[in-house]
Amino acid sequence: MTTAINSAVEKGDAAIGAQLTRDVSLPALVLHRDALEHNIRWMQTFVSDSGAQLAPHGKTSMTPALFKRQLDAGAWGITLASATQTRAAYAHGVRRVLMANQLVGTPNMALIADLLADADFDFYCMVDHPDNVADLGAYFATRGVRLNVMIEYGVVGGRCGCRSEQEVIELAKAIDVQPALALTGIEGYEGVIHGDQAVSGIRAFAASLVRLAVQLQDSGAFAIAKPIITASGSAWYDLIAESFEEQNAAGRFLSVLRPGSYVAHDHGIYKEAQCCVLDRRSDLHEGLRPALEVWAHVQSLPEPGFAVIALGKRDVAFDAGLPVPLLRYKAGVVPAMGDDIGACKVTAVMDQHAFMTIAPGVELRVGDIISFGTSHPCLTFDKWRVGLLVDEQLSVVERMETCF
CATH class of the missing domain: 3.20.20.10 (Alanine racemase)
Known part of the structure; x- marks a missing residue:
């Protein structure tokens, strides 16, 4: 007996309208629409007010949907790093x-x-x-x-x-x-x-x-x-x-x-850099917002105070700092309500697993969902073929394909 598979399901694959805590195959690359749109407006305004033009570095995301948003907001062009990246961007209208x-x-x-x-x-x-x-x-x-x-x-x-x-x-x-x-x-x-x-x-x-x-x-x-x-x-x-x-x-x-990294920002090296920018520029009352997260399940709880997360080097950058636990969600619960677990800490990542210490007072169960912040968005984007743009209710509003 043979089984026909009509379509491959990639990690993070989801349809428009899918809800992150209920309908999405995890791990998934998640982009928050409000923060993303804020960042695009913020940087374009900053550069224009400085009397310059903006050519955001597209190698960060290699995501044509983001290129279009940046150009529509007033970017002069797109910066890229190679001939093949240039050809990919050209194929998508740049x-x-x-x-x-x-x-x-x-x-x-x-x-x-x-x-x-x-x-x-x-x-x-x-x-x-x-x-x-x-x-x-x-x-x-x-x-x-x-x-x-x-x-x-x-x-x-x-x-x-x-x-x-x-x-x-x-x-x-x-x-x-x-x-x-x-x-x-x-x-x-x-x-x-x-x-x-x-x-x-x-x-x-x-x-x-x-x-x-x-x-x-x-x-x-x-x-x-x-x-x-x-x-x-x-x-x-x-x-x-x-x-x-x-x-x-x-x-x-x-x-x-x-x-380039401003479009998604992060919870690591560019968050620190942005704090320095705001310290140098007292006229800037608000900075960039982290728009990128990677969501994953708690996969195993083999020892007290220790969790193994279904998230690894093939899913998230680890060159400039390990993933940062942000919020815990209960799988299948809609509307999704996140609990702060910021005191938990990722201590190591392997190919497909992350080791996380569980902070006192935090109770987890296998199958819980955790959102993670990242450091250095470039090397997170290039591990994904599709990112999910979500609204404030954590519903998927757009699938953003990458072209690495």
């Missing part, structure tokens, strides 16, 4: 991409050249080495396409990017002799600057970035009248915005900020 990375390798160049056959597609990528400039110039010349490039300026011991102002000037000269390349701006990433003097270091880096942009513009190195100057991850965007404003970057350049 028509302006700032690829904050080097375009390396002929197959990746071919992906972008194919997309540039669409005259409505606006694309920019980074360069930081003469070898890459030569390779890009040669390839795109054979394709009869002119590629917009931006020089990446980095810091010693950091990630990619030219390590000195002189390297930037020399690289601009190398770009100038490549007819298939157009120098359209300069880019940096301040998130690799750490330590007790991080704030002053970031301000100095931003000042150097603007100084280089002015020098290149004055020398006629840029191929466009108003070149792009861009920086900013999800922790120090306020400092970058202030530095660009103070140096009047918006007057001579198109200033673009690129935070």
Whole structure:
């Protein structure tokens, strides 16, 4: 006897209208609509009020439904990290991409050249080495396409990017002799600057970035009248915005900020970073709200004070802190009422299990549902093919597919 399976049920699979505590296969990636919409409005307003444009980093979620919301709210474009991410975003309607990375390798160049056959597609990528400039110039010349490039300026011991102002000037000269390349701006990433003097270091880096942009513009190195100057991850965007404003970057350049994790925020590293932003900016009366959670069942209670949760490394980020227990729900109970169990603590995660100590006074039973906050949303999103957008009643209002 054979059994026909009409459709596969993925983890977290649910129909519109499903109720989290009753109808959803867990674990599930959950996005709270009110917090999500607040975050999109908040960051767009912050960036616009700073005289800049927003190109949120799409690698955080790789969720086209979120790209659309960000663009509809006023984002200038979407930042991405690779040619394949760019192709995925293009397939879902994104028509302006700032690829904050080097375009390396002929197959990746071919992906972008194919997309540039669409005259409505606006694309920019980074360069930081003469070898890459030569390779890009040669390839795109054979394709009869002119590629917009931006020089990446980095810091010693950091990630990619030219390590000195002189390297930037020399690289601009190398770009100038490549007819298939157009120098359209300069880019940096301040998130690799750490330590007790991080704030002053970031301000100095931003000042150097603007100084280089002015020098290149004055020398006629840029191929466009108003070149792009861009920086900013999800922790120090306020400092970058202030530095660009103070140096009047918006007057001579198109200033673009690129935070990405703000859209979902978190209960870990970006929550801490947001507290620092609010401390630095007394005019900001409200910050971002955590919108992302992972929900899972209590799977086993093998010892007093110890629970095993059906949640593991394949479901949630663990690189920047372990999941944070938030609320406990009774399975099947609607309307869902959550009990605070914040004193419980996840101590370890395995592939499919999390170990959690049970705080005094908290009573759990196998099958209870717990919502968990996360730290570093990027590495939680990429473990899921679908996230569930829920309303205040915890009913699913939209299935948000990812495209990693």
